[in-house]
Amino acid sequence: MDKKSFSLLILTTLFLGLLIGYDRPEVTGVEFEKIDTSQDPVQAPYKSDDPIIRDIKCGCFTITPVAEYKIWGVVVGKETYSSDWDGKISPMDLTIVWGKLAEPEYDRYVSYRHGNRWYFYQYKPGCPLDQSYIISHSSNNHIIPARENIRRAIKTLKRKEKVVLEGFLVNLKGIYKGKSVTWNTSLSRTDTGSGSCELFYVSKLRIDTRIYE
Numbered sequence: 001m002d003k004k005s006f007s008l009l010i011l012t013t014l015f016l017g018l019l020i021g022y023d024r025p026e027v028t029g030v031e032f033e034k035i036d037t038s039q040d041p042v043q044a045p046y047k048s049d050d051p052i053i054r055d056i057k058c059g060c061f062t063i064t065p066v067a068e069y070k071i072w073g074v075v076v077g078k079e080t081y082s083s084d085w086d087g088k089i090s091p092m093d094l095t096i097v098w099g100k101l102a103e104p105e106y107d108r109y110v111s112y113r114h115g116n117r118w119y120f121y122q123y124k125p126g127c128p129l130d131q132s133y134i135i136s137h138s139s140n141n142h143i144i145p146a147r148e149n150i151r152r153a154i155k156t157l158k159r160k161e162k163v164v165l166e167g168f169l170v171n172l173k174g175i176y177k178g179k180s181v182t183w184n185t186s187l188s189r190t191d192t193g194s195g196s197c198e199l200f201y202v203s204k205l206r207i208d209t210r211i212y213e
Contacts, residue, residue: 025152029211035162037102041071041139041189046168052201054174056088059181061174063144063201067187070166073098075157076138079114085176086117086183090142090199092154095119096163099137100129110134117142117197136190139198142183144170146203153205153212164206170199 045067052063077095081087095112109127113120119140123129145151146167157163172183185199205212 023152023155025149025156025212027210028149028213030209031206031211032209035072035164035206035208037073037098037162039072040098040137041069041073043169043187044068052170054089056085056176059085059088059174059176061085061089061172061176061181063170063172065168065170065201066185067169068167069169069198069200070164071096071098071139071141072164073162074102075159075161075163076101077112077114077119077140078157078159079117080155081117085174085181086142089172089183090144091151092143093117093119093197094141094143094154094157094163094165095138096141096165097138099133101134101137102162112138114140119197132190135192139189140196141165141198141200144199144201146201147213149212150202150205153207153210154202157207161207164204165200165202166204167200167202170201172199 046065048065054061054063073096075094076097078092080092082091093114100106101110106129110121110123121134121138123134143154145154169185169187171185174181183199184195186196
């Protein structure tokens with residue numbers, strides 16, 4: 001390798017290293033207590049006179065918190081989105097399970113997949129958990145990161161990782177390309193079908209022992 005090629009290789013390596021470092025989330029704290037995935041999500045009513053405003057190209061949106069929300073669980077599905085206004089406001093969906101569904105012994109019975117901002121589950125014959133249990137212990141979360149650091153951290157998530165997410169369930173109204181749009185959250189863990197997903201404004205995230213805010 002000649003000197004010029006070697007110099008180019010070094011510069012390319014440094015550039016790629018900078019890119020990787022730039023997109024790496026910053027750990028803002030640590031917590032060593034075990035994540036308890038057996039507990040149900042906690043939801044409390046919330047009213048705020050200060051809605052959150054988000055602007056994107058060709059659109060402006062008002063995000064209104066309607067409930068404080070915290071969930072402990074295991075990630076069983078993740079899908080990213082970037083097209084249209086909803087993908088710019090909520091760039092990823094996370095399917096999270098808790099309770100018995102978070103235990104490894106049930107992985108052979110129940111599987112999950114994403115499609116078009118929905119999540120789907122399938123359970124095999126002989127599964128010791130019935131459909132109502134699966135519905136009430138799993139959720140598809142449309143994630144709205146409160147900050148860029150939260151977005152970067154969620155981007156690193158892998159299937160089967162234990163997580164804790166905190167923030168607000170929210171409703172959204174806005175204008176995109178001159179048209180009115182709305183997007184409302186579910187406030188129940190037992191509903192199904194259209195409107196049953198959580199629209200989740202995440203302000204704090206824990207992955208393993210690492211905390212991101």
